[in-house]
Amino acid sequence: MSKFRSWTNAILFSGAAAQGAVQASGDLDTYLRTLISTRRQHPQQDLLSRLTTADEDGAGLSDTEILAMAFLLLIAGHETTVNLIGNTMLTLLTAQDRYKRLRERPEQLPAALEEHLRHLGPVHIATIRFTTEPLALGGTPIEADELIFVSLTAANSDPHRFPHPDTVDYQRQPGGHLAFGHGIHVCLGAPLARAEATIAITRLLCRYPNMRLATDSDRFQWRTSTLIRGLETLPVQSANAAQVRTDAARWSSRWRVIPHGAPCYGFAGIIAVLLRRSCSSGRRRGTTRPPRRLLVRVAVPSRHHLPRGGAPRPRT
Numbered sequence: 001m002s003k004f005r006s007w008t009n010a011i012l013f014s015g016a017a018a019q020g021a022v023q024a025s026g027d028l029d030t031y032l033r034t035l036i037s038t039r040r041q042h043p044q045q046d047l048l049s050r051l052t053t054a055d056e057d058g059a060g061l062s063d064t065e066i067l068a069m070a071f072l073l074l075i076a077g078h079e080t081t082v083n084l085i086g087n088t089m090l091t092l093l094t095a096q097d098r099y100k101r102l103r104e105r106p107e108q109l110p111a112a113l114e115e116h117l118r119h120l121g122p123v124h125i126a127t128i129r130f131t132t133e134p135l136a137l138g139g140t141p142i143e144a145d146e147l148i149f150v151s152l153t154a155a156n157s158d159p160h161r162f163p164h165p166d167t168v169d170y171q172r173q174p175g176g177h178l179a180f181g182h183g184i185h186v187c188l189g190a191p192l193a194r195a196e197a198t199i200a201i202t203r204l205l206c207r208y209p210n211m212r213l214a215t216d217s218d219r220f221q222w223r224t225s226t227l228i229r230g231l232e233t234l235p236v237q238s239a240n241a242a243q244v245r246t247d248a249a250r251w252s253s254r255w256r257v258i259p260h261g262a263p264c265y266g267f268a269g270i271i272a273v274l275l276r277r278s279c280s281s282g283r284r285r286g287t288t289r290p291p292r293r294l295l296v297r298v299a300v301p302s303r304h305h306l307p308r309g310g311a312p313r314p315r316t
Helices: 002-012 018-041 047-053 063-093 096-104 106-120 152-156 190-207 241-254 267-274 279-285 292-298
Strands: 135-137 140-142 211-213 236-238
Touching (some): 018 047, 047 063, 063 106, 063 190, 096 106, 106 190
Antiparallel strands (some): 135 140
16 A cells, blocks of 8 residues: 555656656556456456456457556546545635534535535546647637646636635535536546545544644645645644543444554545445444544544654554
């Protein structure tokens, strides 16, 4: 997991040296090709194995086709959702009235998430396009065969479509944003991303009603990227740290403790364990208690900071 994280950081974020991005792309390519070869020889019960054995009219997928699909699933499906959750939590924590509102009325979160996708979505630009013929866009002439970048951020901040676009307004008519693209280019993973974000944020609101930013919001560093919009880190703390430690001691006998070496990368690490259970499981038990693994990860560090690189590993 740590290698994968370093590879995606080098590939997606322009703060890294160009040579580092090339090296990371090569390393990821080698890793995936080796894994594809292994799955062809020894299939398992996983997606990659299914792709290697997929067959339609006697024609299967080539290694290059599987590689492209795996690359897309890993990078596009991981970084985007991580930053969607981080950006949304930042917006909530900089205005505690919003945090409190969604905590008290979690059924409003799916609609509110649409406004957060519009206001501070995780993707700057759409996929690369080329003009097939000369055209004029916004009064600017563009010749054929020109490279075009469509700014999703600019479209979602268009005041003609969204009055007062810099304001988070839960009363705004939901939908209409381009965070997931549009038409034939709409993101196929949009329903999954919405589900992941809803589950993760609901759990965080439920478990940490008094969560606060651990530093001033103007001190946060945004990652340097033309594609992804997200923070370097989002340090948070719980206002009732002592109570959380008390709860941790009381519930410790019921946890499944994560072994040393298990990866945890701030909100990315939290997401991974949150999605192990659905919110419905909590409702069936008649409790709002969060996943046991989440408690292990964030109840241990003092003041519950999630520092750069992720939370400290749990004590066993």
